[in-house]
Amino acid sequence: MANVNPDLRKERENGTFSVEKLTNLLDGGKHVTDRRRHVERLALNEFSKGEDYNFMSRKERYISALHKTERALRCCKEYGLTKPDEVYWLWQLAFPHEASPIQLHGDMFLPTLTRQGTEEQVNKYLPLAEKYQIIGTYAQTEMGHGTFIRGLETTATYDPQTEEFILHSPTLTSLKWWPGGLGKTSNYAIVMALLYTNGKNYGMHPFMVQLRSHETHEPLPGITIGDIGPKFGFDTIDNGFVQFDHFRIPREDMLMKYSQVLKDGTYVKSTKLKKSSYGVMVLVRSMLIYYLAIQGLAPACTIAIRYSAVRRQSEQTKSQLEPQILDYQTQQYKLFPILASAYAVLFTGVKMKEIYYEVDNEIQQGHTERLPELHALSSGLKALTSSMASWCIERCRLACGGHGYSAASGFPKIYVAVTAACTYEGENTVMLLQCARYLIKTYQGASNGKKLSGSVSYLSDKVNSRSTITSEFSLKSLVDAFKHRAFRFQACGSDPEDSWNRNSVVLTKAAEAHCYYYMVSVFESVVEAVEDDAVKRVVGQLCQLFALFAIHENAGDFVQDGFISNDQMELVKWKELSLLSDIRRNAVLLVDAFDFHDEFIGSILGRFDGNVYANLFEWAKSSPLNKPEVQESYIKYLQPLLNPNKSKL
Ligand SMILES: CCCCCCCCCCCCCCCC(=O)SCCNC(=O)CCNC(=O)[C@H](O)C(C)(C)COP(=O)(O)OP(=O)(O)OC[C@H]1O[C@@H](n2cnc3c(N)ncnc32)[C@H](O)[C@@H]1OP(=O)(O)O
Ligand SMILES: Cc1cc2nc3c(=O)[nH]c(=O)nc-3n(C[C@H](O)[C@H](O)[C@H](O)COP(=O)(O)OP(=O)(O)OC[C@H]3O[C@@H](n4cnc5c(N)ncnc54)[C@H](O)[C@@H]3O)c2cc1C
Numbered sequence: 001m002a003n004v005n006p007d008l009r010k011e012r013e014n015g016t017f018s019v020e021k022l023t024n025l026l027d028g029g030k031h032v033t034d035r036r037r038h039v040e041r042l043a044l045n046e047f048s049k050g051e052d053y054n055f056m057s058r059k060e061r062y063i064s065a066l067h068k069t070e071r072a073l074r075c076c077k078e079y080g081l082t083k084p085d086e087v088y089w090l091w092q093l094a095f096p097h098e099a100s101p102i103q104l105h106g107d108m109f110l111p112t113l114t115r116q117g118t119e120e121q122v123n124k125y126l127p128l129a130e131k132y133q134i135i136g137t138y139a140q141t142e143m144g145h146g147t148f149i150r151g152l153e154t155t156a157t158y159d160p161q162t163e164e165f166i167l168h169s170p171t172l173t174s175l176k177w178w179p180g181g182l183g184k185t186s187n188y189a190i191v192m193a194l195l196y197t198n199g200k201n202y203g204m205h206p207f208m209v210q211l212r213s214h215e216t217h218e219p220l221p222g223i224t225i226g227d228i229g230p231k232f233g234f235d236t237i238d239n240g241f242v243q244f245d246h247f248r249i250p251r252e253d254m255l256m257k258y259s260q261v262l263k264d265g266t267y268v269k270s271t272k273l274k275k276s277s278y279g280v281m282v283l284v285r286s287m288l289i290y291y292l293a294i295q296g297l298a299p300a301c302t303i304a305i306r307y308s309a310v311r312r313q314s315e316q317t318k319s320q321l322e323p324q325i326l327d328y329q330t331q332q333y334k335l336f337p338i339l340a341s342a343y344a345v346l347f348t349g350v351k352m353k354e355i356y357y358e359v360d361n362e363i364q365q366g367h368t369e370r371l372p373e374l375h376a377l378s379s380g381l382k383a384l385t386s387s388m389a390s391w392c393i394e395r396c397r398l399a400c401g402g403h404g405y406s407a408a409s410g411f412p413k414i415y416v417a418v419t420a421a422c423t424y425e426g427e428n429t430v431m432l433l434q435c436a437r438y439l440i441k442t443y444q445g446a447s448n449g450k451k452l453s454g455s456v457s458y459l460s461d462k463v464n465s466r467s468t469i470t471s472e473f474s475l476k477s478l479v480d481a482f483k484h485r486a487f488r489f490q491a492c493g494s495d496p497e498d499s500w501n502r503n504s505v506v507l508t509k510a511a512e513a514h515c516y517y518y519m520v521s522v523f524e525s526v527v528e529a530v531e532d533d534a535v536k537r538v539v540g541q542l543c544q545l546f547a548l549f550a551i552h553e554n555a556g557d558f559v560q561d562g563f564i565s566n567d568q569m570e571l572v573k574w575k576e577l578s579l580l581s582d583i584r585r586n587a588v589l590l591v592d593a594f595d596f597h598d599e600f601i602g603s604i605l606g607r608f609d610g611n612v613y614a615n616l617f618e619w620a621k622s623s624p625l626n627k628p629e630v631q632e633s634y635i636k637y638l639q640p641l642l643n644p645n646k647s648k649l
Helices: 007-011 021-028 030-047 058-078 084-094 103-116 120-132 276-310 329-364 372-401 401-405 411-419 427-449 455-458 475-493 501-529 533-553 555-559 566-592 612-621 633-644
Strands: 136-139 155-159 163-168 186-196 200-210 223-227 239-244 247-250 259-261 266-270
Touching: 007 276, 007 566, 021 030, 021 455, 021 533, 021 566, 030 084, 058 084, 084 329, 103 120, 103 136, 103 200, 103 276, 155 455, 155 555, 163 186, 186 239, 186 259, 200 247, 200 276, 239 411, 276 329, 276 372, 276 566, 329 533, 329 566, 372 401, 372 411, 372 427, 372 455, 372 501, 411 455, 427 455, 427 475, 427 566, 455 501, 475 501, 475 533, 475 555, 501 533, 533 555, 533 566, 555 566, 555 633
Parallel strands: 136 186, 155 186
Antiparallel strands: 155 163, 163 247, 186 200, 223 239, 259 266
């Protein structure tokens, strides 16, 4: 590439491994990289020349996203993109760090319909939904309850006379509140409501509900609906509210795969699947981990590391060039553990997707044994990785100094999208406690001699009481350290005498320890499988740093029971710093390997060519506040102060 910043050019000439090989590894093979690049070229042709998001109002952002949605759907059809990955690659460039107003249609409405609907219901609604002749969302959360689903108040009362359900919002707190795309975009929703039949409450069930007229898009009589107003972020999506006033829907529109209401009002449950109506949440949590890496951690550290290679600041030695800020050890200590985390979360996300599809397949065959483990693991990892991503992005922003605070850095857009994931799809503390609930039960089972498998098999293993860490820092010894910590936390979190709430801080730590152990072991297994020696070396260094940083940060957990000795802890600190120097040489290449387009990253600081300053100046000049030179606000408010004689007011 012509005209690349010389510092960045030098970084790229000095690497020790093939970036292309690492990109192929991250993609899952060379053929995937090739196909992804092909789809991205198609997307760039269509979407690269848009208006700058930073200079738009909220309403403009929503309208532009709707316009892009229509174009993205057309592109997918024109180019025959139907596989989920291909559609994702195109959408990612159409909506970088944004959400489409119809995001929930694909992410939750369709999966709920296909998983919870009967064959007839799927046959009736799916073809329409796939052609976008109906657009739906997932309406569960209410103003008064999001976490505690059993506390939801919207009712669906069966009327056997008319064979209809009457949907009603009995209180202010029962208004559905938050569903994405509910405010203005969707004309349908799957509404989660308490089912009442023959005077009995059967708990939360899903109902297919038409909200707006097919002809006019006006809300149907009995429905009050709207946008909930500006939020922290997600300006492109109309999170909404809806209130039902005795709104009737046909009996056939309760999604009845797992439970039915017969014509006479008899309730029939035809599954042993526990919490069957919670299924789609497990799906989204399982998928989120990968997207947190690819849309959050990886672009954020790409920005901060490229910028740190371009930025020079302060004087180390008189009359020499100011150093690149990437050469400061403190800067490396801020950024390289984040780089390592981006890789760790990415590999874990890939693994989690695989496990989800395996277990989902088993459930379709009637085998539900692994669902509790999947629920626990996806809940815990969703919480751990979204919290990790949020604080890492903030740390990347801080590492870019003043320019990090400008919208030109790209951080605000990335941060507000990622931090939302700490709340939606289950608030993080609550999700850690769900994970802990499973771990405690499993630990108690293991204590009674039950042999465990999968992610919890370590609870029935013998764990070492002394760490095997030496100056070699084998990945196995690091995995072992995390296994020991996780085991110890499960043991102290499961005191049956103590009440749940009194123990809940420890329980969240137990869940985190379990998830950390899982992440380190996934990372280790990926490194072990890498064939190319040079790639294996750099990815292995990242794995070591990921583990050592966490040991150092949580040193108490490892030394308290004498598992890691003081001497070993000194070695840990020494190795951590020496890894910073090792990784320094390849840092830019390690972010290049994510193979992101500038259009996706959306950051002047993180540009591939490193031409930061000239572009920053051009961008600032294009700010609407700079046109016209003298603003009307001057005449109205400043002139009377600055120049009272000239003021016309
Ligand atoms: C990322 C970067 C940018 C991306 C940029 C673009 C993308 C942008 C996308 C935007 C996409 C936004 C999408 C947000 C969409 C929502 O946020 S939708 C709403 C999501 N809502 C939630 O997640 C609610 C969280 N709350 C819950 O899940 C439940 O109420 C709780 C906390 C699990 C408790 O439920 P409960 O009924 O009280 O259950 P509880 O008594 O605790 O447990 C009973 C049993 O059920 C089990 N159980 C509970 N849940 C489950 C389950 N799901 N499965 C199986 N078993 C379960 C328990 O383990 C327990 O088992 P046992 O111990 O008895 O054996
Ligand atoms: C951007 C965004 C998009 C969303 N999209 C949708 C959507 O499409 N559809 C939909 O239905 N919903 C959606 N939601 C709602 C979301 O799922 C809920 O907000 C979320 O599940 C958290 O529930 P809550 O708001 O009730 O939090 P609360 O439960 O009120 O949390 C507040 C605090 O209480 C604590 N707390 C609550 N219960 C416990 C407990 N048992 N133990 C310990 N601590 C507890 C939490 O840890 C937290 O600190 C969205 C939310 C956001 C922010």
